[in-house]
Amino acid sequence: MKHRLRTTFQNTNFVVGFSILVLLLLLTFVTPLFMQGSPLDMVGTLFNKPGNYVNRMGVIDAPKYPMSIEVASIRLGAAVSNDEAKQMLEWLEKSELDVEWKGLDPEKDRAAIVELFLANYDDSIRLPGTSAYRKGFTRLYNKVQNLLSADGYVVHVADPDSESGYREVGKIESRDFTNVKDVPARRFFLLGTDNFGRDVFHELISAIGNSLMVGLIAGSIATTIGLLIGLTSGYVGGWLDNFLTFVTNMFTVIPSFVILILLSYSISSSSRSIVVVAFVIGLTAWPWTARSVRSQTLTLKNRDHVNISRLSGFGTVRIIVTDILPYVLSYVVMAYILQISSAILAEAQLSMLGLGPSTTTHATLGLMLSWSMQFQAPLSGAWWAFIPVVLSIALISFSMNLMNTGLDQVFNPTLR
Amino acid sequence: MAETDRVKVKRRELTETFLEGKNMSKVYGMGRRANRAVDNVNFKFRRGEIVSIVGESGSGKTTLAKMILGLTSITEGQLELYGQPRAFGTTAEKREYWKNIQAIFQDPFSTYNVFSKIDKVLLNCIELRGQKDLPYAQKVEIMTEACSFVNLRFAELTNKYPFELSGGQMQRLMIARIYILKPKLLIADEPTSMVDACSRATILDMLLKLRDEEDMTIVFITHDIGLAYYVSDTIYIMKSGQFVEQGTSDEVILHPKSDYTKRLLSDVPSIYEPWDLTSDDLLSEEDEFPTAAGGAP
Ligand SMILES: Nc1ncnc2c1ncn2[C@@H]1O[C@H](COP(=O)(O)OP(=O)(O)OP(=O)(O)O)[C@@H](O)[C@H]1O
Numbered sequence: 001m002k003h004r005l006r007t008t009f010q011n012t013n014f015v016v017g018f019s020i021l022v023l024l025l026l027l028t029f030v031t032p033l034f035m036q037g038s039p040l041d042m043v044g045t046l047f048n049k050p051g052n053y054v055n056r057m058g059v060i061d062a063p064k065y066p067m068s069i070e071v072a073s074i075r076l077g078a079a080v081s082n083d084e085a086k087q088m089l090e091w092l093e094k095s096e097l098d099v100e101w102k103g104l105d106p107e108k109d110r111a112a113i114v115e116l117f118l119a120n121y122d123d124s125i126r127l128p129g130t131s132a133y134r135k136g137f138t139r140l141y142n143k144v145q146n147l148l149s150a151d152g153y154v155v156h157v158a159d160p161d162s163e164s165g166y167r168e169v170g171k172i173e174s175r176d177f178t179n180v181k182d183v184p185a186r187r188f189f190l191l192g193t194d195n196f197g198r199d200v201f202h203e204l205i206s207a208i209g210n211s212l213m214v215g216l217i218a219g220s221i222a223t224t225i226g227l228l229i230g231l232t233s234g235y236v237g238g239w240l241d242n243f244l245t246f247v248t249n250m251f252t253v254i255p256s257f258v259i260l261i262l263l264s265y266s267i268s269s270s271s272r273s274i275v276v277v278a279f280v281i282g283l284t285a286w287p288w289t290a291r292s293v294r295s296q297t298l299t300l301k302n303r304d305h306v307n308i309s310r311l312s313g314f315g316t317v318r319i320i321v322t323d324i325l326p327y328v329l330s331y332v333v334m335a336y337i338l339q340i341s342s343a344i345l346a347e348a349q350l351s352m353l354g355l356g357p358s359t360t361t362h363a364t365l366g367l368m369l370s371w372s373m374q375f376q377a378p379l380s381g382a383w384w385a386f387i388p389v390v391l392s393i394a395l396i397s398f399s400m401n402l403m404n405t406g407l408d409q410v411f412n413p414t415l416r
Numbered sequence: 417m418a419e420t421d422r423v424k425v426k427r428r429e430l431t432e433t434f435l436e437g438k439n440m441s442k443v444y445g446m447g448r449r450a451n452r453a454v455d456n457v458n459f460k461f462r463r464g465e466i467v468s469i470v471g472e473s474g475s476g477k478t479t480l481a482k483m484i485l486g487l488t489s490i491t492e493g494q495l496e497l498y499g500q501p502r503a504f505g506t507t508a509e510k511r512e513y514w515k516n517i518q519a520i521f522q523d524p525f526s527t528y529n530v531f532s533k534i535d536k537v538l539l540n541c542i543e544l545r546g547q548k549d550l551p552y553a554q555k556v557e558i559m560t561e562a563c564s565f566v567n568l569r570f571a572e573l574t575n576k577y578p579f580e581l582s583g584g585q586m587q588r589l590m591i592a593r594i595y596i597l598k599p600k601l602l603i604a605d606e607p608t609s610m611v612d613a614c615s616r617a618t619i620l621d622m623l624l625k626l627r628d629e630e631d632m633t634i635v636f637i638t639h640d641i642g643l644a645y646y647v648s649d650t651i652y653i654m655k656s657g658q659f660v661e662q663g664t665s666d667e668v669i670l671h672p673k674s675d676y677t678k679r680l681l682s683d684v685p686s687i688y689e690p691w692d693l694t695s696d697d698l699l700s701e702e703d704e705f706p707t708a709a710g711g712a713p
C-alpha cells in the first residue's frame with residue numbers, strides 16, 4: 001500500500017494534475033486574505049475592463065509632479081481611433097489644400113495627422129458628397145479640437161458665496177503627473193468587473209472554491225452510493241442483486257441529465273442552495289460507479305481468498321471490507337476523481353439552464369457563466385467575464401483527468 | 417487384490433461413514449441454458465480415508481467440492497454428516513460446520529488477500545478455533561508450531577505479504593492453516609497443479625502426514641489419475657458431472673470397468689511412448705525408461 005502511494009507520487013501525470021489542484025485550492029484559501037470585502041460586493045458598473053482603477057478626485061488631491069513628457073500625442077493616440085485618423089486623411093485629401101498628408105500612416109503618425117487636420121480644417125470648404133458626410137467631419141473636428149491644447153483644466157467647486165457660484169480650487173496642467181500610489185482610493189481589477197459590477201477575479205476565486213465543494217460533495221455522494229450498491233449487489237447476489245441492478249439500469253437508461261433537470265426543476269428555486277444542488281448531482285451520478293464496482297465484485301467474489309475467508313466463518317460485511325474493498329479501492333479512487341470533475345461540469349450545465357443554485361450570496365463557476373451569458377458579455381466584448389471562468393473549468397477538469405491518467409498508469413498493470 | 421510396489425500409504429480400518437452425499441446435483445443457469453455441472457452423485461467418505469475424485473477439466477469436480485464446503489448451494493439432493501442432514505442454516509451452524517470441513521485450493525496466488533499480511537491468515541484460524549482472546553505469545557506459539565509442521569519458519573514469514581512468498585511456500589502455508597484448524601475433512605482441490613514437482617512431493621507428503629497424525633479425511637481432487645493412485649484409498653472417476661466409476665484405488669486402477677476409466681488410464685502411459693522419446697536430448701534418459709528405450713531406434 002505504502003509502495004503504491006510512493007509510485008503514485010512518482011508518476012508525472014498524477015503529480016502535475018495534483019499540483020494544479022493543490023495550487024487552485026491554495027489560491028481559494030489564501031487570496032481571500034488579501035481581498036477586501038465579500039466576493040459578491042457590487043463595486044463597479046457593468047463590465048468594467050480589467051485594470052487599475054484610481055479615484056479621479058483623488059488624482060486631483062494627490063501631489064503633482066510636473067514632468068517633461070510629451071503628453072499630447074499619447075492622449076491623442078488614446079482618444080482617436082484608427083478609423084478616425086483615416087477619416088481625417090480623407091478630408092485632407094479631398095479638400096485639395098496644399099498640405100503634406102501623403103505618406104502619413106493612420107496607425108503610427110496619428111498625432112501628426114490630428115495636428116495637420118486641426119491646423120487646416122475649415123468648415124467653409126465644401127467637400128463633394130451628402131451633407132451627412134460633411135457633418136461627420138465637423139463632428140470629428142469638435143471632438144479632437146481641445147485635445148492638442150496644452151492649457152490644462154481648471155477645477156472648480158460649487159460655492160454659493162462667490163459671484164459666479166463656483167470657486168477655483170486647482171489647475172491641472174497638461175504635463176502634471178501623479179504617483180498612482182499617492183491616490184488613496186484605488187482598486188485593481190485583475191479581471192475587470194462582471195455585469196453586476198463585481199470584481200471578477202475575487203468572484204472567480206470564491207467560485208472555484210464553491211465549485212470544488214460542489215464537486216467534492218456530489219462526487220462523495222455518488223461514489224459512496226455507487227460503492228455501497230455495487231459491493232452489495234455484486235457480493236450478495238440473488239434477488240437483491242436483481243433489484244439493485246434493475247434500479248441501476250433504470251438510472252442509466254434514463255439520461256441522468258434529464259433526471260437532474262427534473263429534480264432541480266422540482267426543487268423550488270428558493271431552496272436550491274449550493275449544497276442542495278450538489279446533493280442532486282450526486283444522487284444522479286452514482287449508477288456508473290455502481291455498475292463497474294458490481295462487475296469487479298462479481299469476479300472478485302469467485303477468487304479463492306474470498307472462499308477461504310468464508311470458510312473461516314467471516315460475515316458478509318467483514319469479507320466485503322477486508323477482501324473485496326481493497327481490491328476495488330484504486331478503481332474507486334479513480335472513479336471518485338472523475339465524479340468530482342463531472343459534477344463540476346454538471347453544475348455548470350445546470351446553471352446555464354438556470355437550474356443551478358439560486359443564490360445571491362455565493363458564486364459558482366456555473367453561475368458566473370450563466371450570469372455573463374444572460375447579460376450578453378460575449379456580445380459586449382467583455383471577455384473577462386466568461387473566458388477566465390471557462391478556463392478555470394477546463395483547468396480543473398484537466399488536472400483531475402491528469403491525476404486519473406496517472407493513477408491508471410500506476411494501478412493498471414496493462415499500461416505499466 | 418494384488419499389492420503393488422508403489423509407496424502405498426498404510427491401510428486403515430475404514431468403517432465409520434463420516435460424510436454422505438445423496439443424489440446431489442448442481443444446476444447452473446435456468447431453462448434451456450441450464451447446465452447440470454454435477455448430476456446426481458452419491459458418495460460416502462469415511463474417517464481417515466483419502467478419497468480421490470478424478471476427472472478432466474469441466475467435469476464438475478470443483479463444483480462438487482464447493483457444494484460440500486457450503487460455498488455454493490445444493491440444487492438437489494442432500495449431504496449427511498454422521499447420518500444426519502447437515503445443519504447449515506444459521507451463522508453459528510455454518511461456523512460449526514466449517515470447523516469440521518476445510519479446503520485447500522488450486523491456485524496459491526489467488527488464495528491470499530494480497531492486502532493483508534501472512535500472519536493474518538493464521539490468526540484468523542486461531543480466531544475460528546474460538547481462541548481469539550488468547551495472549552499473543554501463545555498465538556505465536558501455535559503459529560510457529562503450524563509453520564514448522566510444513567517446514568516453514570514463522571519468524572521469517574511474520575510481517576510479510578503473500579506476494580513475497582513462492583507458490584510452493586504459499587501452498588504449504590495453506591496446509592499450516594489446516595494444521596491449526598484440524599478439520600475432520602479436508603478437500604484439496606488440485607493443490608499441486610500449480611507448483612513445481614519438488615513442492616508437489618512435499619505437499620503430498622504433508623497431506624498424508626495430516627491424515628496419519630490427525631485422522632483427517634482427505635478428498636483429493638485431481639485430473640492426474642496416476643497421482644490419485646499414488647495417494648488414495650478410494651477413487652471416484654467423474655465425467656460430465658457424474659461418477660462413472662468408484663471403488664478402492666486398486667479396483668479402479670487395476671481392474672477398470674468403465675470405458676472412460678480405461679481411456680484415462682491409457683492416456684497416462686502415452687507420454688512414455690517411443691515416438692515421444694526419439695528426440696536426441698531425450699535418448700540419454702533411456703536408462704530411466706527401459707520400456708521406452710526398447711522401442712527407440
Ligand atoms: N459459477 C458458475 N456459473 C455457471 N457455470 C459454472 C460456474 N462454475 C462452474 N460452472 C460450470 O460447471 C461446469 C463444471 O465446472 P467445474 O469448475 O466444477 O469443473 P472442474 O472439474 O473443477 O474443472 P477444472 O479441472 O478445470 O477445475 C463447467 O461446465 C463450468 O462451466
Ligand SMILES: [Mg+2]
Pocket residue numbers: 477478479605
Ligand atoms: Mg476445478
